[in-house]
Amino acid sequence: MNLQRKIQQLLKPMLQPMIAVLIGLVTGALAIALVGESIMNTYKVMWDGAFGNFYFLTATLARATPIILVGLGLALAFRAGVFNMGAEGQMVLGAVCAALAALYVPGAGIVKLLSAFLAGFIAGGLWSLLAGWMEVKYKVQLLISTLLLNYVAVLFAGYLVAEPFQDKSGSAALAQTPMLDQAVWLPKLFAGMSVHMGFVIAVIGAVILYVVLQFTSSGYEVRMLGKNPFFAEYGGINKHKVLLFSMFFSGGISGLAGTVEVLGSQYRYVEGALTVPGYAWTGLMAALLANSNPLGTAVAAILLAALQTGAMGMERNTEVPLEIASVIQGVLILFVTAKFTLSWWKVKKKAGDVNGAV
């Protein structure tokens, strides 16, 4: 009885996105039918492209890696009640700094590797902290400032790799850093498969974040700040400190997302390689889908990544054009947070709770 409850409790946060995905699939089927394709076949190809065999599974996990980390970073911020929209900038700065550290920090491979992680984390963290600090100190709305800081970060990173740190070897046509030394590459988990150590880091990160948020004092402080900042303050929690810490770690984790992409998959920072795939937006969706539950975020991130690799598979193997794949993806996500089992009571209850004036 108790065990059953515990299991239910653990599954609950994951159940919601699952049900939602199911609903999304139904709507997606509609879109496929409209294009005149076979629904079952298209979905099967999509499934195969995402999970069809071990290779595709690992490809999906590889793609999920940065999404999970970005999602975790955002989930942390959301839990603290701040709407951090700046994951992209934080990730990109983390990535470029990690690449530079891996390239230019002297010493053995392991030293380079560790400094790359540190640099990636701190760069992302500080960038995010900047927005947090402006909010705390000057009441500059974080939602807008983080959105704007993205552009600045991406442009700055672009400058770094187009000018001072550009790879002048080879064709020298791309804005990218030189290739990293083999010694700092994150190992692949399986030979010939793209999933790398970063995935393990992301999963461990999810578990750690879950445990920290759910069971430790700091996690409690973060959550209470998010649920009711007045209550947190009243209870003796240092509001500003917790907010700044949350923002720092939130950005730091996003920075790690960039770091593992650089160290585990691209082996250099390439301009646009992190922004074009929209990892930040996908991570944002993952966190929102899972209600900022870290474990749920990881699951949602994998599902979203699967949707993308699945769409690629669909493009390769059916006559459904790539654009339709992105349409189906869009439709799936559109309804993915829909609440079809809306209880009226909840709405009414809320209505009763809100205090008009004061």
Next chain:
Amino acid sequence: EESENNSSTTNEDSKKIALVLPEKMGVNPFFQQMDEGAKQAAEEFGVELKTIESTDHSAIEENLRVAVAEGYDLIITSSFESEDALKKVAAENPDRQFAIIDTLVDLPNVQSVNFREHEAAYLLGAAAGLSTKTDKVGMVVAMDIPLMKKWTVAFEQGLKETNPEAEFLVNYVGSFSDPAKAKELALLQASKGADFVAGASAVGDLGVFEAAKEQGFFTSGQDIDRTEVDPEHVVLSQLKGTDAAAFETVKAFANGSFEPGVVEYGLKEKGVGLTYVTHESKTPLHSFVGQEAIDQVKSLYDEIIAGNKVIENPLSE
């Protein structure tokens, strides 16, 4: 399943070729042409061709690997973005043939098809320098990235060599697909007195053309002969035969003459060029440029193909 396929080459009658594009071809005529050229050759020479578009950078490697796994005999990819991925995948699959268009990958099982766009850009710059009446010439460039130097630097060189007085205005759109902003930039350059504004902003060029039409200045296009779009204002086009490159690669493979190594496409090979100078155009030459200028550019062209004049690749310092 995949790993088994890895080693076995398929023994079907028709050869299977995959064209893995590093981006969605949508916004880029460069890739569209490549796709068309490859398709045409595939049809003519009876090989099977599948074009795979990559949604983003990390999908390139993935697509290459899948193409290997699915047993394609030749895998063609393109441009700098694919360089890293191809190096990895080709090295891991030494028994498979690869080709990469528009950049160099030095591996025993890879054919690199390289363009010397800067030669054509030089000619375009020279033509602009000879044609301008205001001694002001502009260029609207997609993004301020190293790659684009192949266009800007060589263009400026040609411009300054033919017309030392000329001022060169350059502006960056910041995107490959923003015609509205490209148009504003062209208008800006025109307002500063430029009577010729070269478009080098991918899809944005259409915006540059519109600006030219609106304000009555002259412009040029990229890759294919764009003078047809608006012969009154689009007076030149810098050409790049990605279609030919793709066509030739597929053809060679179908005929069994495919070889790893470097294949160069420059002015000499007619892989790049300039309308009226190296290639005929359906539209008659506009008087803004005039036959005299074209003749002068032609002599520059002759010098280059004779090897008397070398246009440095701005990227290889």
Next chain:
Amino acid sequence: MELFDYSLFASAIRMVSPILLAALGGALCARVGIFNVGLEGLILAGAFSAIVGNYYSGSVIIAVLTGAFGGVLVSLLFGLATIKFKANPIVAGIAINFLVLGLTTFGLRAIFQVKGAFYDKDMTGLPKWDLPLIENIPVVGNLLSGHSPLVYTAFIAAILLYVFLFKTVVGFRILAVGKNEAAARSLGLNVTVLQYGAIVASGVLCGLAGAQLSLGQVTMFTEGMTAGRGFIALVAMMLGGSHPIGMIGSSLLFGLMDALSIRLQGFSMPTQFTAMLPYVITIIAMFFLKDRGLESQASGQQSSR
């Protein structure tokens, strides 16, 4: 080279009009408590349908109408997801952006049999209107005259929206819904209808923004031609506090800085830095506009819910 000239301002006004239109649309949504990050998609839908309308009818008026209609269709989808099915507006908004990008690209292929861009030199764009009288005033004339009708529409729409929100009953009720949805419900106001209304209107505005982009600024459609304008509109909306007049200010600030950054490209500064200018200035502006947009947006804490 002089940095400031008439063309700088004229260009800023032109460039800013789609942003302003979309910001107004976003503000309407924000005013009924829905944070709309799908502006980018809505504009793109408008841009595409305007071109389709133009191509088939040959009439710019019909083209503008179809542009607005395209925006409305997509916004209804967004409304359905967020209002009817209570989907998270941010997730739904992002999905809308994806969806429209896919749909329009597919539409290019299905309708015009082209990839990437559709351009037809016989297609006529929006006319440029010379304003009688104003046209002849020396400086002002250069600035204000000779724009497309939708540029004027953008600024007029801002003023109309101001009048609508703050002077009419329906506008008043819309404000009420955004301020305190529970209270509005308890009064028996039909919150759902008001929300749908606002969303449809926002679809119209974003559709017009798209039409201005694809028929006013240029006459063509290219894949992803919004190039991030939806997000800039979102920033303009928040910075302007979802207030129509405030948004005129914030989008003009952004437009001017953008135009200025283009001119700064000529100087020996990396373009990446000049391109940062509008964003940095906007952040700095926020130090002076601290509490802007706080009340009117539903986004604030919803993340943690």
Next chain:
Amino acid sequence: MTYRLEMKEMTKKYGDFLANDGISIQLKKGEVLAIVGENGAGKTTLMRMLYGLEQPTSGEIKLNGKQAQFFGPQNAIEQGIGMVHQHFMLFSDFTVTENIVIGHEPIKNGFFNRKMAAEQVQKLSDQYKIQVNPSKKAGDCSVGEQQRIEILKVLYQGAEIIILDEPTAVLTPFEVDELLKTIRFLADQGKSIILITHKLPEVMKVADHVTVLRNGRVTGNVKKEDTSIDQLATMMVGRELQQLSERNQLNGEPLLELEAVSIKGKSSKPVLDQLSLTVHRGEIVGIAGVSGNGQSELIQAISGLTTVDQGDIRLSGTNLVGKSVAFRRNEGLAHIPEDRFLWGAAKDATIEETGVMGYYHKKAFNKYTFILKNSFREVVKTWIDRFEIKAKSVDDKSGNLSGGNLQKLIVARELGFETDFLIAAEPTRGVDIGAMEYIHEAILEKRNRGDGILLVSSELSEILLLSDRIAVMFEGKIVDILDRKDATEERLSVLMAGGKEDESSAKNTTTA
């Protein structure tokens, strides 16, 4: 004469739970019906069905003898029902006028005619003798004024039957008197009024009929003349109420000392003005005052939620000024906040999470930064037992607790710290008399153990019942301190209104 409103055998089920079980009430024109009952007895549920916010599971509603049905608030409003919600439904950024006319705005040439609206509001205000300032922003109005806005809104909508759900919970005694007068006046004008309240003296003052609910059933239906407070209380709680424990005499040392504390605030007048006050061990000091005279700021200044501009605050000799909330709590301060939803709890957090605030870092409940949930759970269970907190489980959201039960949880939490000093602000607001009894008893017990308590309450009866000394606040100052035995409601009222007392009595009392 037929009844204006009849509700017959109204039943409302939430799942298996019977919130209302065959409740019937009747109401005539010009009559005031009071509905009383414990927290969670089903009063609000019944009213929500009348206002169209809930659909009854079964039952019948008749208006003027005719069967009626309400599909939503709009529908109910159209049929002449108006409801003043327990939590006000106001738009704080809108003016009073706008708040009143919304939904039925006067229109001129298609535009919202704010001028005419203001005139109409003024007229209505005069007609029913309900004073408001039509052009003020609702958010700037006092709680009492906000209440008047709500009532005018209902009248403006043309309500004949007016429901008031716990309207006096947040009002000052003076405002309560005004409201009760208004209610009577409205009834005399022919309106029918349903008044839900926990305060039995008010019922006796203003009601014609009283219906008592317990556990979703009617346990009493009496005429005002035929009943008494004690009888009503018994019907409500199902048992006799007990007397408070005796207070033992303690003469402790100074515990909390405030010296010349000032807070400037936004306007020209300081919100706290050179305020000095001492609370001794074993003493309850009550703060009486019309709300808005600096009580909230005083509490926040002591607990560290706002910064003081000047002055000293010491707890057991330790200076608190400039120190964090956490520091003060560690030094021995506990605090029952005046607004339980704003400060006291997070609605979305579980009961356990709301309870563990302040405990989570204590040794007994924390190991290697991990919160020891199981140990803490035991503690929460003892609270639930001791205060009879009605909760499904500790994992339920605290927002799902009724106000009274949440309040008991907060009281239990703050008492559980066993600190030397406690701020108790509005400790029984909105709480039923049964629960009130528990809370009063607990506070008194704490005092008897030798701890010091600062009690802030807008309920004069509560102040008089519990305090050893009573300080009266007016415009940020303490105008007088009375001894328990010298204080009467009348004297306090005069002082609260800013009136001066004669010198001698004031001197006597300050030396206590």
